[in-house]
Amino acid sequence: MKLPMSLAVAGPAARVELPSLAAAAGLVVLRVGAVLLRPWPLALAVDHAFGPAPAAGAPFAVLVLAGTGSVVLSAVIGVLDMASLRTVEGAAERIGAALRATMFQRTMTRSLRWHDRMRSGELVSRLTTDVGRLLDAVVAVTTSFLPDAVMLIGVLALLIAFDPELALVGLTVAPVLGVLAVRQRRRIRAAQQDARAEAGRLAGATTDLLRNVRAVQAFGRIDRAAAIFGSRNRAVLDVELRAVDVDARWTPMADIVLAIGAALVLVVGGRHVLAGALTVGQLLVILAYLRDLYSPVRGLTRLSVVLAKAGASAVRVREVLDCDEAVEDRPDARPAPRLRSGIRFERVTFGYEPGRPVLDRFDLDITAGETVCLLGPSGIGKSTALLLLLRLYDVDAGRILLDGVDIRDCDQRSLRDRLAFVPQDPWLLDATIAQNIAFGNQNATRVGVVAAARAALVDEFAGRLPFGYDTPLGESGVRLSGGQRRRVALARAAVSPAPMVLLDEPTASLDPVSAAAVIEAIRTTTAHRTMLMVTHDRDLAAIADRVVTLDHQLAGRR
Numbered sequence: 067m068k069l070p071m072s073l074a075v076a077g078p079a080a081r082v083e084l085p086s087l088a089a090a091a092g093l094v095v096l097r098v099g100a101v102l103l104r105p106w107p108l109a110l111a112v113d114h115a116f117g118p119a120p121a122a123g124a125p126f127a128v129l130v131l132a133g134t135g136s137v138v139l140s141a142v143i144g145v146l147d148m149a150s151l152r153t154v155e156g157a158a159e160r161i162g163a164a165l166r167a168t169m170f171q172r173t174m175t176r177s178l179r180w181h182d183r184m185r186s187g188e189l190v191s192r193l194t195t196d197v198g199r200l201l202d203a204v205v206a207v208t209t210s211f212l213p214d215a216v217m218l219i220g221v222l223a224l225l226i227a228f229d230p231e232l233a234l235v236g237l238t239v240a241p242v243l244g245v246l247a248v249r250q251r252r253r254i255r256a257a258q259q260d261a262r263a264e265a266g267r268l269a270g271a272t273t274d275l276l277r278n279v280r281a282v283q284a285f286g287r288i289d290r291a292a293a294i295f296g297s298r299n300r301a302v303l304d305v306e307l308r309a310v311d312v313d314a315r316w317t318p319m320a321d322i323v324l325a326i327g328a329a330l331v332l333v334v335g336g337r338h339v340l341a342g343a344l345t346v347g348q349l350l351v352i353l354a355y356l357r358d359l360y361s362p363v364r365g366l367t368r369l370s371v372v373l374a375k376a377g378a379s380a381v382r383v384r385e386v387l388d389c390d391e392a393v394e395d396r397p398d399a400r401p402a403p404r405l406r407s408g409i410r411f412e413r414v415t416f417g418y419e420p421g422r423p424v425l426d427r428f429d430l431d432i433t434a435g436e437t438v439c440l441l442g443p444s445g446i447g448k449s450t451a452l453l454l455l456l457r458l459y460d461v462d463a464g465r466i467l468l469d470g471v472d473i474r475d476c477d478q479r480s481l482r483d484r485l486a487f488v489p490q491d492p493w494l495l496d497a498t499i500a501q502n503i504a505f506g507n508q509n510a511t512r513v514g515v516v517a518a519a520r521a522a523l524v525d526e527f528a529g530r531l532p533f534g535y536d537t538p539l540g541e542s543g544v545r546l547s548g549g550q551r552r553r554v555a556l557a558r559a560a561v562s563p564a565p566m567v568l569l570d571e572p573t574a575s576l577d578p579v580s581a582a583a584v585i586e587a588i589r590t591t592t593a594h595r596t597m598l599m600v601t602h603d604r605d606l607a608a609i610a611d612r613v614v615t616l617d618h619q620l621a622g623r624r
């Protein structure tokens with residue numbers, strides 16, 4: 067079965083499931099066959115039990131036969147329904163899971179520049195709701211398009227076989243329906259695109275507000291948060307109502323056109339019965355078929371709504387899948403050197419926005435084993451220098467050398483294996499303390515994690531938590547204090563075998579006792595390693611071999 071264009075986005079994931087979808091389609095076609103047989107028991111009863119010439123001496127037997135036939139047909143239709151639904155829904159869910167996994171993988175590897183622009187709520191909405199709408203379309207195409215089309219052709223063929231004139235009468239409404247359907251589909255698709263875009267904005271704003279619920283409450287700005295949410299929510303409501311209106315208008319239009327067709331058939335068919343060209347039973351079968359025609363036509367129009375929704379979602383899913391903004395490994399990328407000689411920033415220029423450099427021809431040399439501290443005013447670009455060394459962003463000009471090798475020539479994974487990073491905001495996951503620490507080293511053992519925790523003074527507070535190292539920390543480590551979070555982040559660096567440690571303001575906003583504890587932890591965890599740290603803390607800077615002060619002249623010659 068060929069997938070419609072709007073589903074092409076699920077292509078590779080959908081291809082694996084094609085056999086299941088084909089099996090489901092086969093089952094629904096069989097079901098159509100059974101549905102087409104459904105009016106016949108009634109015709110049998112009307113023509114042979116009550117008609118002018120009832121079957122010789124056995125009208126009762128005919129009625130029993132017709133009743134039994136109806137029950138058997140209904141049972142067959144029910145079983146085929148169940149089997150096809152199970153097959154197609156299972157296949158659709160597997161396609162959805164694969165598509166979500168591909169999208170997630172894609173987002174994880176896109177550049178931070180892209181993430182800086184894309185709100186996380188918007189991404190979640192694309193990964194969940196938009197993928198869900200694509201799945202609805204997969205199910206609808208299999209369970210509705212094919213059977214409805216077969217049903218339509220079957221009913222028309224039967225009508226033509228019965229009475230070609232009646233078939234022609236029934237068909238007169240088809241072109242009208244066709245024109246209406248095409249126009250409507252365009253409108254629905256446009257309305258759905260607006261609706262999805264607004265829904266994405268609502269998801270983005272909601273995630274932002276939820277993440278900052280502490281700020282909202284602390285500043286007593288629930289009203290302001292409610293206003294931000296409310297305006298987005300209203301915008302979604304408005305576009306959704308417009309979309310509902312566009313959808314709803316279609317149903318009566320289709321129904322009226324179809325009813326006109328049925329009325330024409332009743333009048334012309336009735337005349338054929340009066341003229342003796344058709345039995346009453348046959349006219350009833352034809353009218354039943356016409357009713358059956360309603361269901362595929364309605365089904366196909368519903369399908370066009372589902373496809374229009376899926377089409378709008380497909381665009382949003384494709385934007386994620388097709389985005390090529392990434393810090394890519396070169397085809398001939400090599401493993402990063404082991405840091406035997408040192409690091410060199412050579413005339414590095416970088417800006418987050420074009421034409422606005424944060425670092426401008428920035429030079430820095432760090433010898434292996436050395437501890438260098440970057441000092442300088444806020445916003446000068448100290449953290450940016452660390453992010454560039456991690457290659458979370460690529461430099462715009464100049465280069466960063468690791469043992470003389472440009473880091474852009476190194477395979478990213480091995481480069482990051484050489485660097486243990488303790489960011490300013492500790493970046494903790496909603497996991498246990500032990501899992502958060504083990505995040506620093508994919509081969510970390512429990513013993514290694516506990517040793518790192520001890521070195522980073524995590525054991526001082528972990529023992530007081532309900533499940534010790536296995537205590538879940540909540541979203542972004544919310545159950546820990548700022549100082550405790552920093553120590554967990556340090557333990558991550560401690561468990562990492564990386565030869566170089568990057569620290570970004572590890573003692574910021576800590577009281578003197580906690581700061582002293584963290585400095586002590588840093589001394590223990592970074593002994594014998596190369597270290598580049600950013601700090602405003604003079605006590606911490608004092609443990610460095612060398613202090614480099616960035617000023618506007620050095621960093622950004624702006």
Ligand SMILES: Nc1ncnc2c1ncn2[C@@H]1O[C@H](COP(=O)(O)OP(=O)(O)OP(=O)(O)O)[C@@H](O)[C@H]1O
Pocket residue numbers: 182418419424442443444445446447448449450451600
């Ligand atoms: N993701 C981003 N997108 C756009 N601009 C950014 C981004 N991150 C930082 N900047 C800008 O880059 C400049 C340098 O930021 P950076 O975080 O490197 O400063 P810093 O020296 O570490 O400051 P602080 O001491 O306050 O941490 C700042 O002017 C900041 O506004």
